Amino acid sequence: MTANGAPTGLTQGSTTRGGIGESTLRPDGVLKVTGEFAYASDMWHEDMLWGQILRSTVAHAEIVSIDTSEALATAGVYAVMTYDDLPTDVRHYGLEIRDTPVLAHGKVRHHGEPVAIVAADHPETARRAAAKIRVEYRELPLVTDEASATAPDAVLVHEHRTDHHSGHVPHPNIVHRQPIVRGDADAAAGRADVIVEGDYCFGMQDQAFLGPESGLAVPGEDGGVDLYIATQWLHSDLRQIAPVLGLPEDKVRMTLSGVGGAFGGREDLSMQIHACLLALRTGKPVKIVYNRFESFFGHVHRHPARLHYEHGATRDGRLTHVKCRIVLDGGAYASASPAVVGNAASLSVGPYVCEDVDIEALALYSNNPPCGAMRGFGAVQACFAYEAQMDKVAAELGLDPVEFRRINAMEQGTLMPTGQRVDSPAPVAELLRRVKAMPMPPERQWESSEGADVRQLPGGLSNTTHGEGVVRGVGYAVGIKNVGFSEGFDDYSTARVRLEVAGGRPVVTVHTAMAEVGQGGVTVHAQIARTELGVAEVTIRPADTQVGSAGSTSASRQTYVTGGAVRNACELVREKVLEIGRRRLGPYHPAWATAELLLEGGKVVTDGGEVLADLVDVLEDEVVEVEEEWRHRPTEPFDPRTGQGNGHVQYSFAAHRAVVEVDTELGLVKVIELACAQDVGKALNPLSVVGQIQGGTVQGLGIAVMEEIVVDPVTAKVRNPSFTDYLLPTILDTPALPVDVLELADDHAPYGLRGVGEAPTLSSTPAVLAAIRDATGLALDRTPVRPEHLTGTAADQDPPGGARNVTPSAPPGALTKSHTARGT
């Protein structure tokens, strides 16, 4: 009995054409529109049990006792496990620092931490049994912000750190700290005609992928386990799972099941180990599916941040220096915090020329929810602040904000604050020019022949205005994001490509472990194979651990790196095919030896276009298969004191123009249009590229005006873990999204492509904020902006002690004061 819903290969080609550069349709599209595509939560197995996780109800506490007896005695319950039931001494996991307990041991460090797991024959039985587990907690003082983390008597979130960052951080409650010092910012400040300081506050965003964490673990007859799972990186999961189970990696057979979005939230493990543990304990297949409430606790979030910036400029509009300090709250476990710090620091100045910088970025350990990877990864928080600063400086200088950016825009050859030279196109000024040149949406666009269409006004169908008190604003922003894993990480991918004759025609099979999370990697892999091998019919095999690692579907890297690996493997296959051809057919035509040979249309052709042979005749029954790793250029770590180093592989750039209309009486914002211009190097699939840009843009819109996980500053508990209380942009909140795609090749990258997915999430948020500032004249130094920030009522609504974990909009400087006064 195999698992129901296990993925099969995706074959396209008998009717689908399309090499790179074409908008080939998704090979999984039909399955997805007919409901046939099996997501991890759709997996089913005969005799399957359901797993449930019991999570901590408090943020920081000693566990005095756990009593599972009543849960175990419940009819239908097959197993209850706690820390004491773990099979080996490896009881922690983590992406970089293995600080996360599989199940809590003696202590919980954040609200919602897994404490015990249950397997039962019905999900409701499992839920009710979990609720019968009695856990006695003795609460501990909380670390909730920088002040409480680094106070002289601060409670340590992790008491005995031995990780490789612990030696260089100034305090054990700091996960990692990265300074970047270049030039002499203090001396440069002396040359400035204007100096602008600002304090900014960035709320905690959730990835809110729609398919909750889920998977199915099936125990094997060999003592191993088969895990069908929605993840971003199978092999990273495998390295963390196998030691906890006490199994060799080849006995943990992982297959990617359908993934309902990711956005960074599936980089860390969620229910993987728990499902495997229960399956191995009970000898039965175990499925775990989080509901939305649990999903909010089941993955890391985007780091909330406090940022202090100082920018200086001369009267003619040139930046003299930038100083900044970025404090990210990493929450209870490290997750990707060290890498997020590296990104925030190295990208903190934005896409601008500035020789003299003094930068510090750090991530705290706290008892807030753990934070880690989310689309934009450290660059998003920085971009929100530096773009607000650029507007402020422009205003001080009396310059147009786009013109001020243009004057300072970096270009190919510019040195980053890290000293790295940007050695591919950096069309920052051009992107701004393009986005500004797009036609503006008409004024009073809500007016129709029948009066105001309230659906196009702030407040929408709430019918709160027919245009009275509505003010328009326009804002611009531009950002810079790195592509690929950085700081010396061995960032590679593996592809296995096979070419053979089947059914009388040549067919290609591509096998990688790349996690298709919706981005369209499977589409692009087939396009690459068609382009390189000239074969229409391509099968994409399910991603699993039977092939080498593809690295993570993160950091805008998969088309670059796994796409590069597929191309590389195809090239090797082509060479082998041509070798076979030369051996078999070379004697019959001199061009086999003398001409440059290509594979096109199922044939071997010369570069002059002469057909030498059909692939079918070249191959006959021979199967050509290659599996090969592929790497991009190596990177270097940043120097721990100066931050200097060629830390990044590639940079990507996007610019936005936001047009908003604000009902200034009620503080309601409607984004009317959010236009984007982005350089993608080469659009391998233009339809998918535009989809990525629009999707990323709207996630940035969400940060600007809607989305925030609210953590109670007194209890460190999450207050809004649902789609009722955590507001995601709906189709009504989302405007027209015109996109202008620029293609300036990066000669270092496959086909000249540039990673696409993240850059649009950066500049979207500050563009919307700039537009709201333009409409209202308010300073607005935090995000998301809520109605109370626009109506001057925010301070009154925030009682002492704080109703939320972030300080509302206030004049620059006030943030620090209220932060200190809170003294949590």
Added chain:
Amino acid sequence: MRVNLTVNGRPQEADDVWEGESLLYVLRERMGLPGSKNACEQGECGSCTVRLDCVPVCSCLVAAGQAEGREVVTVEGLAEYARQRAEGGATGARGATGVRGGESASLDAARRWQARGTDSQTGENIELAPVQQAFIEAGAVQCGFCTPGLLVAADELLEHHPDPTDEDIREALSGNLCRCTGYEKIMDAVRLAAARRSEGAGA
């Protein structure tokens, strides 16, 4: 308890249904129809949208018992439902209200969506509802988790409102969250399906 209902035109029964089970759970876990998705289970995201006696509902908010004796259409049955509607027989569209003009005239249009290929493993030879075809072609599908609910909602919109304005589309789909696309290509897909339909109707 036992629950009897008609799903995608077929009588179905489920035994041993616990009183607290939702229609969504029964469809997914007891009837082998996991196309309807479980993204929030509190009626906020629309991923579980099905037609219940023609009315679009969040099946996560319908107790299974409430569906007793009623007709359900899920994404798995959407193509057949659209086909029957286009042919005017529309047993599946029983009780549908609103603008019905051009229904029979769109038959030709419906035929044009038929399979243009034989790529079996991707299902490219499957006959699709016009709105399903449009979602694929317009790039409205990324991760696809929201897609089943959106398709049911968009198909219902076009059934009643063959030529919707952008504001009509946004209003009709406002109960369906999508996290991947930013909605623009979903707008494109519904516009495309509507345009083809009116083209077909006028032909």
